[in-house]
């Protein structure tokens with residue numbers, strides 16, 4: 001299976017925790033330049049892989065380029081690639097950058113899934129995160145998305161934020177569940193090198209509190225019928241992100257636009273001209289690193305599994321019918337477990 005990722009590296013305002021390739025200072029000329037560059041990348045990508053079973057516009061904040069360019073790009077993708085009926089075609093949006101009319105035009109142009117950067121439904125937390133939207137904007141965005149005809153909506157939610165308590169997380173999840181998203185991506189705040197939060201030495205809640213938040217979220221989402229199908233992702237039955245599943249299962253993807261990366265035909269490459277052939281050993285490490293993120297786990301020989309026996313004995317992992325998979329607690333320490341499998 002092959003996927004297309006379109007990276008739009010523009011935002012209205014740079015969030016102080018963000019380490020993604022995106023900037024908030026750009027001219028109309030730059031938007032036009034990037035628009036043309038993405039189309040050229042799509043054309044080249046279509047020669048390498050003519051069929052795209054999933055398409056994902058991320059960033060950055062794709063709607064920032066304006067509705068004409070955004071719909072122009074998705075229409076060009078449909079013209080350039082063979083995108084089968086029922087393909088998953090996602091666009092990330094920030095609640096402040098779209099309204100019902102904008103979303104309706106996106107839907108008409110061919111997007112069928114929204115990924116909304118809600119992050120929190122608490123005004124103080126949104127201010128701490130430097131977000132440009134309010135909780136009310138986020139609620140309205142989900143409602144506008146439904147009215148525009150989107151029946152597949154994912155919401156991002158963050159936790160372990162500065163000065164956040166377990167009770168605040170509970171209230172956030174409760175409000176999020178009222179929105180009835182089909183999919184929820186849930187991330188603890190990570191203080192990344194090079195961000196404003198890093199420079200300001202922003203403090204997160206301690207490890208025990210963060211773990212208590214994680215367990216509470218897992219319980220609440222499970223009770224509401226969501227499946228914890230990947231380390232950071234939960235969905236209603238049948239609403240897994242097919243684009244990301246392809247990535248975690250080691251499928252091919254081709255990136256278009258500045259800041260994107262690609263993996264196809266056994267090579268990893270990106271927009272800077274970097275290109276590297278993936279050795280069998282590297283491919284196997286990737287299979288383990290990415291595959292163990294999924295609840296379905298990965299096939300593994302019993303001999304290799306001995307390295308993580310202690311995690312299985314303590315309930316962090318399971319080994320059944322030749323498949324090694326992580327449990328809910330295992331997801332929490334997935335980096336440590338994957339590190340030992342690879343050691």
Ligand code: SF4
Pocket residue numbers: 010011013014015018019020022059060061094117
């Ligand atoms: S909106 Fe998203 S991509 Fe843009 S700065 Fe904020 S976190 Fe980064």
